Amino acid sequence: MVDESDLTHVTDDGDAQMVDVGRKPDTARRAVARGRIDLQPSTIEAISADSVEKGDVLAVARVGAIQAVKHTWETIPMCHQIPITNVETDFSVEESGVELSVAVETTGKTGCEMEALEGVTTGLNVVWDMVKAAEKDEEGQYPATRIRDVEVIAKEKREL
Numbered sequence: 001m002v003d004e005s006d007l008t009h010v011t012d013d014g015d016a017q018m019v020d021v022g023r024k025p026d027t028a029r030r031a032v033a034r035g036r037i038d039l040q041p042s043t044i045e046a047i048s049a050d051s052v053e054k055g056d057v058l059a060v061a062r063v064g065a066i067q068a069v070k071h072t073w074e075t076i077p078m079c080h081q082i083p084i085t086n087v088e089t090d091f092s093v094e095e096s097g098v099e100l101s102v103a104v105e106t107t108g109k110t111g112c113e114m115e116a117l118e119g120v121t122t123g124l125n126v127v128w129d130m131v132k133a134a135e136k137d138e139e140g141q142y143p144a145t146r147i148r149d150v151e152v153i154a155k156e157k158r159e160l
Contacts, residue, residue, distance in 0.1 A: 018078050021109040028158050029108070033116035034101040035150035037124045041095070043134045043144075047127075048093055057130040061100070062089045065123030069104055072118040082108045084115065089123065098127055101153070107160070113152045120150055 039047075046052045054060075066087050073081035086105040091098055102119035104112040124147045128135075135145045 016078070018080070019110075021080060024109040026108055026160055028105070028160060029111050030103060030105045030154070030156040031111060031113035031116040031152060032101060032103045032154040033113065033120045033150065033152045034099060035120045035124055036094075036097050036099040036148060037127050038097040038144055038146040038148065039127075039131065040135060040144045043131050044093060044095065044097070046134060047098065047131065052131055053133065054130045057127055058091045058093075058098075060130055061091070061123045061126040064126035065089050065100065065102055065119040068122030069102065069115045069119040072115045075118065076114050079114050080108075080110050082106045082110060082112060082115070084112070087119065089119070098124075100124055100127075103154075111155065111157070113155055117150065117152060121147070124150075 043052075047057045050056055066089065068075075069087050070084055073079045084104060084106055086103075088103040090101045090103075092100075100120055100123045102116050102123065104116045104119065106112045106115075128145060128147065132142070132145075135142050137143055
């Protein structure tokens, strides 16, 4: 069992709180997350040929991922608003889906792994939104479409 006194986001009274990072030194930080969306082969072909009806899937998903990184503090309740210094998105279109990795960099008092995760999940959600008409079967279901394997794959921190 976890001792509540060890929980950084809980007060002595058991109330949720944001961690005070004010006294921590600024450090350079980088986090990388990745995930994938499984899609039907015909959808992969349409993405590769840039023939999806809604437009350039990966370009829109890239913008969505970057926007999500910048707004993570607004959607994750205990996240601090941090200065994002760089965002890199890398899409890999494969035979059975699209993989996305998002690298986020900041200089500040706390890490940026939540921002990297938010970028990946939103970027993949945008892919789904852009191709959902092509993915839907006759019953209105998405038999092949799955977002999966979302994870943080790297974290770095260095003193300034």
